Amino acid sequence: MVALLPPLEAPVDPTDALRRIAFLLERNRAGTYRVEAFRKAVKALKEIGDDEVAAHVEAGTIQQVPGIGKTTASVVEEAARGELPAYLESLQDNSGGPLADGGEDLYAALRGDCHLHSDWSDGGSPIDEMVLTGIELGHEWMVLTDHSPQLRVANGLTAERLTKQIAIVDAINRGVGQTFRLFKGIEVDILDDGSLDQTDVMLGQLDLVTASVHSKLKMNSAPMTKRMVNAVLNPRVNVLGHCTGRLVEGSRGTRPQSDFDARAVFEACLEGNTAVEINSRPERQDPPDELIELALEIGCVFSIDSDAHAPGQLDMKAYGCERAELLGVPWDRIITTWDADRLHAWADPTS
Template sequence: MTNSDIVELLELTARLMELHDRDAFKTRTYQSAAFNLDKSTADLVNLPVEELVKLPGVGKSVAQKIREIAETGRLAELDELMAQTPSGVLDMFRIKGLGVKKVRTLWQELGIDNLRDLKLAGENGQIAKIKGFGANTQEKILAALEFLQEQQGKVRMDKADMIANLLYDELIKHFERVEISGQVRRKAQEVDTVQLLLQTSDPIAAMQILSGLANLEQNEKESSPFVWRGQLQGFDVLVELPFYSAQQMNRQLFVQTATEAHLRQMGTNGTSLLEVAYSSVIPEIAVDTTEAIEKNLYAQAGLPYIVPEMREDDFAFRWASQHTNDELVTWQDLRGTLHNHSTWSDGKQSVADMAAYCRELGLTYFGIADHSKTATYANGLDVDRVRQQQAEIDQLNAGFGSDFRILKGIESDILGDGSLDYDDATLATFDYVVASVHQTLTMSLEKATTRLLKAIENPYTTILGHPTGRLLLAREGYPIDHRAIIDACAKHQVVIEINASPYRLDLDWRWIDYAMQKGVMLSINPDAHELAGLLDMHYGVAIGRKGGLTKAMTFNALTLNEMSEYLQQRRERIGK
């Protein structure tokens, strides 16, 4: 049980109370508590009632509910509400644009209590006829349903990694060797199959072992004598556990990691990589020699060695004709971080605490880029608060030596017409500006591209933030002309963000190589709202490597001196 789990249960309770038209005051109490606790850094799980009531938005009643959740993992009041709510109605909350009131209307007025009936009602035009909905809302609901259907059974990279490691920690107790393979090893941004290879000489005994593990739920129909398929309890993604002998483990780890398109690549000897993998004699040796074994397979095919992240298709081989693997960016190459939030806007930690943690991580600069004044929902900074924050940063910087610095940034909203939401005099006070779209996300390709192009042309725009605004598995990004955007960034010397949050991973990895070809640097930005969020740069590095990002083209791989010089020269160009 974590803070996030507690907040999630409180939010769900409030939502269902509103859905069932329960006491409005009590509903607001839950909503207020969830809103405030989402920003709290207190250890909710272990705080007693008398300490919980001291937190903003938490009264004695909610404090007792928090203790109930922490101690039992459940909330009786929520269980009662869940029992009265069809599971399909809960699914409707996943539809973008459907709030509690609209869900209640659909359920009560049309009798819709599942996504299938919702889709049928939309296709038949029934939703558009409901007061307060209309044809536009109906169209958006149908589009959101289609998107959700495409994403069903998938998880993000971070969750897939967590599931794979949970399974590994359990399975290694029962099998001599276990290897995380497939999409997880390849660092796919969305995963529909979490695969681990199990070494065994007795598949029947292996299947019996797996049957005895309480948290594994087998799909017997999809399984076979040599492959266990099912799910890890609580997660809606396929788990695949193939059995291999010791002699086959290294070969299959290689084959199962790469896509079919990658394995079809023909080598200089006229043989495909897959054929080489199956025809070669591969030694049965220790796990820590996996890279050496795989390098040998590529060499036998007459092909350059490709790192696991890049084994998607033939792009990696084209990339390898111009680059070497030691050019790829690594976590150790990162010298700082530039897109982060603090308690000045919607972050959970202070600027000082975030900076201190960056120093612990070995970084030499911390860039704060809190939300700007248009983002009122995120406590965005008006001009007066900008000055106050910058004064605080000056004071903090005075306490550092020459080896660390806090950089003054802002995440400035790109308005509907493409302008930034501060005047030039205010923008000039920042060391750098991350320009991002946060509102009015429903746009045509032409509208979105034009909007971004104007923002890129603004001389104060240093970094283009999360270019498509997508949220993986939750919201499709707005369409943009990637080539036009990247070309404009090249012309105006604007860096493009790889938003490292596993919810975004935006810019998409498929456009990294084109950006590098055009001379556009990429910045691996965590968009961190708390200390742990800074570690999301690991996901950004993985996606960067998948797209072939080199250290030389990684903006935040610049040293502190190089970054300071770059930003100073940019300010001087603006002044001219």
């Protein structure tokens, strides 16, 4: 079950201290440049190894290591002395608590996440770091959903790159044992006519497909409705991602929601056994409350997802849980509360 990470206490490994700082900065939406400093420092320490780290600390030369700056050097030195680094302590005190004011019980009932990205597309961290953080948070499973080819600005995966990623996911699953499962997935673009931005052969090799509209968001209502209905009725599609495409805050500014017949789309979701995503990113809050209520009335199932592009953002599902609880969404209709076997069986188009 998903849970808040308990605060780190001294003594703490320098790498663990740096990773936790990066995580806390990410979950609280700090600037990318601040986070990258700590992620780069983690990589630098791993490259030189523990013995060389200790030698540099003893000699007072850790800041000479490429990738280590003044602040990260202080964290490493304090941790190496057996102290809890002051920067980490401050973050844990001020930013380590629950992100949302409600939905705590539902958050604790979550088992997985159907929408997250790695540095294979537009995420900021490698797959293994996303997985490690997910396991630390108590996830039993996650679905890796990097973007599809059309989204070039997000370095979307061609069929060839997706094939390579599938092999890596299989290797990770062999390495993590039986307590966690990384599902093979994709966030596939819904094209103008409702077809999907990946070959049927490749989609058939995946465990779960989240489908989203990323282009021509101002399309007129009738063609947008037809586009979305065609997609969610596709047997390969399991989750309809951030259905309105709106942005309500954040560095990218705001964007109005797309115009479509929500009842027709959600009725098609029900018919096609496609979950409606409750996207937990604060800048999206998608769908809006009234559309969640409509999908609930129609009988849809839901997926509370982080849409994480960095490890710390996996915690953002707390915002989705807060909204789902407030709107009375039954837990059993939330697929991210299901265990891995139930999810896999539900997502299988042949079942």
